Amino acid sequence: MTDKLTGSDRDDALAPLLANGWTVQDDRDAIHKEFVFKNFVQAFGWMTQAAIHAEKLNHHPEWSNVYKTVQVTLTTHDADGLSPLDAKLAKIMDDLARTA
Numbered sequence: 486m487t488d489k490l491t492g493s494d495r496d497d498a499l500a501p502l503l504a505n506g507w508t509v510q511d512d513r514d515a516i517h518k519e520f521v522f523k524n525f526v527q528a529f530g531w532m533t534q535a536a537i538h539a540e541k542l543n544h545h546p547e548w549s550n551v552y553k554t555v556q557v558t559l560t561t562h563d564a565d566g567l568s569p570l571d572a573k574l575a576k577i578m579d580d581l582a583r584t585a
């Protein structure tokens with residue numbers, strides 16, 4: 486079981502993500518980002534890489550793809566909110582997108 490992020494740990498984990506295009510959802514304790522790539526192959530290639538990381542972390546995104554756009558929502562279902570794993574996967578996704 487992963488613990489929910491709270492207090493200054495939460496602020497510290499979220500700050501770099503919010504500065505990098507992630508937003509906290511209004512209606513649930515989750516973060517969201519839209520990734521736009523050059524084309525479908527780039528988008529799907531990025532999803533494939535991210536999926537391998539997600540599986541290794543045993544932490545899985547809610548996401549959808551339309552052509553070159555991927556909508557990603559991260560939350561920790563077991564904790565009913567944001568945990569350090571969401572921050573970890575978000576950073577991996579940003580790093581992978583930078584080199585896509």
Ligand SMILES: C[C@H](O)[C@H](O)[C@H]1CNC2=NC(N)=NC(=O)C2=N1
Pocket residue numbers: 543544545546560561562563564
């Ligand atoms: C049983 C299994 O380890 C859990 O259900 C894992 C799998 N992947 C998960 N992914 C996410 N995003 N949240 C979870 O709580 C979660 N739990």
